[in-house]
Amino acid sequence: MEKTSVRCCIAGGGPAGVMAGLLLARAGVDVVVLEKHADFFRDFRGDTIHPSTLELMYELGSLDDLLHLPHQKTARLRFQFGDTFGTIADFTRTKLRTPYIAFMPQWDFLTFLSKRAARYPTFTLKMGAEATGLIEENGLIVGVTATTPIGPLEIRADLVIAADGRTSLMRQQAGLAVDELGAPMDVLWFSMPRKPSDPDETMGRIDAGRMLIAIDRQDYWQFGDVIPKGTFEAIKARGLHDFRATLTQMAPYMADRVALLDDWDKIKLLTVQVNRAKSWHRPGFLCIGDAAHAMSPVAGVGINLAVQDAVAASNILAGPLLAGSVTEDDLARVQKRREFPMRVIQAMQLMIQNRVLTPVLGGAPTLKPPFIIKLLQAFPFLQGLAARLVGVGVRPEHIRTAPHWPEKG
Numbered sequence: 001m002e003k004t005s006v007r008c009c010i011a012g013g014g015p016a017g018v019m020a021g022l023l024l025a026r027a028g029v030d031v032v033v034l035e036k037h038a039d040f041f042r043d044f045r046g047d048t049i050h051p052s053t054l055e056l057m058y059e060l061g062s063l064d065d066l067l068h069l070p071h072q073k074t075a076r077l078r079f080q081f082g083d084t085f086g087t088i089a090d091f092t093r094t095k096l097r098t099p100y101i102a103f104m105p106q107w108d109f110l111t112f113l114s115k116r117a118a119r120y121p122t123f124t125l126k127m128g129a130e131a132t133g134l135i136e137e138n139g140l141i142v143g144v145t146a147t148t149p150i151g152p153l154e155i156r157a158d159l160v161i162a163a164d165g166r167t168s169l170m171r172q173q174a175g176l177a178v179d180e181l182g183a184p185m186d187v188l189w190f191s192m193p194r195k196p197s198d199p200d201e202t203m204g205r206i207d208a209g210r211m212l213i214a215i216d217r218q219d220y221w222q223f224g225d226v227i228p229k230g231t232f233e234a235i236k237a238r239g240l241h242d243f244r245a246t247l248t249q250m251a252p253y254m255a256d257r258v259a260l261l262d263d264w265d266k267i268k269l270l271t272v273q274v275n276r277a278k279s280w281h282r283p284g285f286l287c288i289g290d291a292a293h294a295m296s297p298v299a300g301v302g303i304n305l306a307v308q309d310a311v312a313a314s315n316i317l318a319g320p321l322l323a324g325s326v327t328e329d330d331l332a333r334v335q336k337r338r339e340f341p342m343r344v345i346q347a348m349q350l351m352i353q354n355r356v357l358t359p360v361l362g363g364a365p366t367l368k369p370p371f372i373i374k375l376l377q378a379f380p381f382l383q384g385l386a387a388r389l390v391g392v393g394v395r396p397e398h399i400r401t402a403p404h405w406p407e408k409g
């Protein structure tokens, strides 16, 4: 077995893990990120890069380079509720540097971040390396065991960061309990070709019993069909013909190409979970991102909160890690810093789930926009506040660590 030791070992190379690795390495901390997949190019996992994340890219001097990658910008989140059209969030009413959501495939974003991190000699990313267990000595977590394409690996570390997502094995092994908050829905994600004659905006359409999210990705649509929780098997049993008919009802412009949806393999089920770990840490161990709190897909914030956690963790822990003296109090500070912003967003998501989605998915016969939606239309300045809440959240993070290495262009 190969054995090695580092200051910090991060299990999981998603947005939380790669961003934490980048920032810690930039601050001079010796860090290894383990990602179990061989590449980032996998199923659709959300593409929304919010102004909070774009601002961090600006702080890193990388915003222009990031925006050179193919992406689409959306400045307004619009909806169709029955026959009523309106706007929920309007980024043009904010004073943000980047008043829009950038839609970019997550694999492009992760590749970009990992290339950016590879500039630093203290950054190592091991692809195809799956963390399989925690090494514990006298109640202190001191490392990780992993399997890699070239054999088993043991990494000793002053700190193990679990960034291994919503089904976190590391969190389970650390014995950290989770509060499940529940969700009334699952989401079926699929893409379809887009034609120039199609509508040209990202839109959520709500009709009795259904909600369809249509994200304009220029040459294709990314659709999210929001279904009542646990009903995918029943939908499958009714057949693709039925599914295609509902899609055409919700998005009539799909009628000429709906036949392309000819296999259930083209449709990916997101089993929605909303939860949070009671404690995010133990001595030598910290959870961030989805491993600490799985977010509802409402408002597409998961990637961005994961990135915010990574920034807070590096701001608070880079100094103690460099000094070789991370205490549990330091780890508690990360949870204290991030828990409130995360709870505010989860509260907003639960309110939308309960007040808007539950009645809709229950097939409420009279379809009137709920009070909150009416309020947003009556007072358009509220659409700017909604955009700020979705795009930046509360208590946004900024990069506070100084670069240890000379920055190259």
Ligand SMILES: Cc1cc2nc3c(=O)[nH]c(=O)nc-3n(C[C@H](O)[C@H](O)[C@H](O)COP(=O)(O)OP(=O)(O)OC[C@H]3O[C@@H](n4cnc5c(N)ncnc54)[C@H](O)[C@@H]3O)c2cc1C
Pocket: 011, 012, 013, 014, 015, 016, 017, 034, 035, 036, 037, 044, 045, 046, 047, 048, 129, 130, 131, 132, 163, 164, 165, 166, 169, 170, 189, 268, 269, 270, 288, 289, 290, 291, 295, 297, 299, 300, 301, 302, 303, 304, 306
């Ligand atoms: C279908 C789908 C659609 C979504 N849509 C959106 C959206 O539109 N906008 C949005 O903001 N969020 C969206 N999300 C949520 C978003 O993807 C997550 O909130 C976000 O990626 C969390 O980042 P993370 O780094 O904490 O975890 P993840 O992105 O889940 O990353 C965890 C990483 O750890 C790796 N891993 C897991 N176990 C191990 C192990 N034992 N060893 C090594 N590596 C391991 C995984 O392969 C993965 O790469 C969506 C999620 C899904 C599944």
